[in-house]
Amino acid sequence: xxxxxxxxxxxxxxxxxxxxxxGFIAAVTIGSIAWYNSKRPPGWEGKERPDxxxxxxxxxxxxx
Numbered sequence: 001x002x003x004x005x006x007x008x009x010x011x012x013x014x015x016x017x018x019x020x021x022x023g024f025i026a027a028v029t030i031g032s033i034a035w036y037n038s039k040r041p042p043g044w045e046g047k048e049r050p051d052x053x054x055x056x057x058x059x060x061x062x063x064x
Contacts, residue, residue: 036053049055 033053033056036049037056
């Protein structure tokens with residue numbers, strides 16, 4: 001019985017690992033889009049937007 005618990009002992013589920021990995025990738029992607037569409041930090045004012053980042057237009061009446 002001891003050998004069986006050592007081989008099949010507790011481990012972190014693969015599904016939880018996938019949730020963490022997909023969540024991290026989504027957070028980085030959404031954060032990058034938000035950063036590129038925000039006001040540029042000092043030194044980045046004249047830089048071009050990368051082609052892979054979509055342009056997000058600001059609404060006149062957000063939330064209405």
